[in-house]
Amino acid sequence: MKFAHKLTLAIVLPLCVALSLGGTWSIHQNFLEALDTAVRTNSSAQMRQRYALENELTDVQGDSANEIYTRLCIYEQEQRTLGEEGQLFTVMGENGTVLYSTMPLDIPYREQQQAVTTGEDRVFYVDTGATKYQLLTTPLRGLSRTMWLVNVYDVTAQFAERDRQVRQHLTLEGVALLLAGAAAALMARLLTRPLHQLELASRALSSGEQSARADIHSGDELEQLGQAFNHMANTLISQMQALEEESARQKRFVAAFTHELKTPMTAILGYADLLRKGEQTADKRHRAAGYIFQEASRLETLGQELLQLFGLEQGGITREPIQLSMVWGDVIRSLPDLAGRLTVEGLDPTLRANRSLLGTLLRNLVLNAAAADTQGGNIRLWCDRRDGVLCLGVTDTGPGIPAEELEKLREPFYRLDKSRSRQNGGNGLGLTICEHIAQAHGTTLRMESEVGKGTTVWIPWEEAEPCV
Numbered sequence: 001m002k003f004a005h006k007l008t009l010a011i012v013l014p015l016c017v018a019l020s021l022g023g024t025w026s027i028h029q030n031f032l033e034a035l036d037t038a039v040r041t042n043s044s045a046q047m048r049q050r051y052a053l054e055n056e057l058t059d060v061q062g063d064s065a066n067e068i069y070t071r072l073c074i075y076e077q078e079q080r081t082l083g084e085e086g087q088l089f090t091v092m093g094e095n096g097t098v099l100y101s102t103m104p105l106d107i108p109y110r111e112q113q114q115a116v117t118t119g120e121d122r123v124f125y126v127d128t129g130a131t132k133y134q135l136l137t138t139p140l141r142g143l144s145r146t147m148w149l150v151n152v153y154d155v156t157a158q159f160a161e162r163d164r165q166v167r168q169h170l171t172l173e174g175v176a177l178l179l180a181g182a183a184a185a186l187m188a189r190l191l192t193r194p195l196h197q198l199e200l201a202s203r204a205l206s207s208g209e210q211s212a213r214a215d216i217h218s219g220d221e222l223e224q225l226g227q228a229f230n231h232m233a234n235t236l237i238s239q240m241q242a243l244e245e246e247s248a249r250q251k252r253f254v255a256a257f258t259h260e261l262k263t264p265m266t267a268i269l270g271y272a273d274l275l276r277k278g279e280q281t282a283d284k285r286h287r288a289a290g291y292i293f294q295e296a297s298r299l300e301t302l303g304q305e306l307l308q309l310f311g312l313e314q315g316g317i318t319r320e321p322i323q324l325s326m327v328w329g330d331v332i333r334s335l336p337d338l339a340g341r342l343t344v345e346g347l348d349p350t351l352r353a354n355r356s357l358l359g360t361l362l363r364n365l366v367l368n369a370a371a372a373d374t375q376g377g378n379i380r381l382w383c384d385r386r387d388g389v390l391c392l393g394v395t396d397t398g399p400g401i402p403a404e405e406l407e408k409l410r411e412p413f414y415r416l417d418k419s420r421s422r423q424n425g426g427n428g429l430g431l432t433i434c435e436h437i438a439q440a441h442g443t444t445l446r447m448e449s450e451v452g453k454g455t456t457v458w459i460p461w462e463e464a465e466p467c468v
Contacts, residue, residue: 007188008181011180012177012180015177016173019176026169027169030165031162034162038134042153046149047138049151054140056075057071065093068100076100088104088153090102091140091150092147092148092150093145098112104133106128107133111135115137116148120137120138124137131154131156132154136150136151137149138151194225201229210237212233213230214226214230264296264299268295317441318354319353320352320353320354321465321466322350322353322464323348323350328381331359335363338366338379341379343379343380343381344382347383347384350463350464350465350466351461352464353462357437357441360434361434362381362392364433368457369396372398372399374398375397380395381393389460392458395455396454397454400449400453401447442462443460444459444460445458
C-alpha cells in the first residue's frame with residue numbers, strides 16, 4: 001500500500017469512528033429521552049385511569065368476576081361517551097386471570113402476565129413487527145380483591161423516529177466520509193508529492209542520470225530533505241568524478257611507468273645480448289657497457305624518484321624556520337652548470353619549511369625551466385608578496401606552455417616534449433614530486449605561461465618569525 005493511501009486512511013478512519021460513535025450515542029440518547037417522555041406521559045394517563053377504575057370498583061362486594069366485568073364494561077362505555085375511546089388495557093386478578101381486556105390480539109398474554117408478575121414501576125416493550133407497544137403495570141388499591149391494571153401504549157412513532165435518524169445519520173456520514181476521503185486523498189497526494197519526486201530522482205540517479213535532482217519547494221522538513229538529497233547527490237557525483245579521474249590517472253601512470261621501464265630495459269637487454277654472443281672489439285664492448293650503465297642509471301634514478309614520491313604521499317614531514325637565501329644557495333650550489341643562468345631577486349624572508357624538501361622542489365623547478373629554454377636564457381628565482389601572501393617562484397624565458405597542457409604537467413611521467421626529456425635523462429616525475437612537496441607543506445603549485453614568452457611556477461608559502 002502506498003504511503004499516500006496509508007495517510008488517507010489515517011485521516012478517514014478516525015473520522016469514521018468518531019462520526020459513527022458520536023452519531024450512535026446521540027441517536028441513542030434522543031431515543032431514550034423520547035421513550036422516557038412517553039413513559040412519563042403514559043404513566044400520567046395510567047394514573048388517571050387507575051383512579052377512575054378504583055372509583056368504579058370500590059363498592060364491588062366479594063370477588064364476583066361477573067360484577068367486575070359488568071362494571072368495567074360500563075366504564076368502557078362511559079369513556080367512549082366522553083370521547084376517551086381507544087384506551088388499551090387489561091385488568092387481571094391476582095392469579096393472572098384476565099377479568100377484562102381491550103388489548104390488541106397481537107400482544108401475547110404471557111407478556112401481560114410477566115408485566116404483572118414483575119410488579120409496579122417496570123416498563124415492558126412488545127414488538128409485533130408492524131407496531132411497537134409500551135406496557136405499564138400498576139395495582140388497583142382499596143378494593144376487596146387484588147387486581148392489576150396493565151396499560152399498553154403505541155410507541156411505534158418513537159421507534160420510527162429513531163430509525164429515521166439512523167438512516168439520516170448514515171446518509172450524512174457517508175457524504176461526510178466521501179468528501180473527507182476526497183479531501184484527504186488530495187491532501188495526501190500534495191503531501192507525498194515531494195517524496196515521489198525524491199523517489200524519481202533517486203531512481204534516475206541510480207540508473208546513471210547524474211543531473212537528476214529533487215526540485216522541492218514545500219517550505220517544510222520535506223524541502224530540507226530534498227536539499228539534503230541534492231547535496232548528497234552533488235557530493236556523490238563529485239566523489240564519483242574524482243574516483244574516475246583518479247582511476248584514469250592511475251591507468252595513465254601504469255601505462256607511462258611501463259613505457260619508462262620498457263625503453264631502458266630493452267636497451268640493457270640488447271647490449272647485454274651483444275656482449276653475450278661472443279668476442280667484440282674493445283670499442284664495441286666499451287660502448288655497450290656505457291649504454292648499459294646509462295640505462296641502468298636511468299632506472300636507478302626512476303626508482304629513487306618513485307620512492308621519494310611514495311614517501312611524500314605518506315606525509316609526516318618536519319618543518320622549521322629557515323632563511324630563504326640559504327635554500328637559494330643550496331639550489332645554486334647543486335647546479336654548477338646552470339649557475340651562470342640563475343639570478344635571485346626579491347625578498348629574503350624566514351620560511352617555515354623542510355629545508356631539504358624545499359630545496360628539492362626549487363631545484364626541480366629550475367631544471368624544468370632550463371630544459372624548456374634550450375636557448376640558454378636567464379632563469380629568475382624570486383620571492384615577493386601577492387595580495388599580502390608570501391610567494392616563491394621560478395620564471396624562465398622559454399617557449400611557454402599551451403593553456404590546455406598546464407594541468408597535465410602535474411601528472412607522473414607526463415612530458416610536453418617527450419623526446420627532449422629522454423635526451424636530457426628526465427623521467428617526467430620532477431613536477432609531480434614538486435606538487436607533493438608543496439602539498440606536504442600545506443600549499444600547492446601555481447603555473448602561469450604564455451606561448452612564446454616563457455613560464456612562471458610559483459608557490460604561496462607560510463612565513464615564520466625571523467631567526468634570532
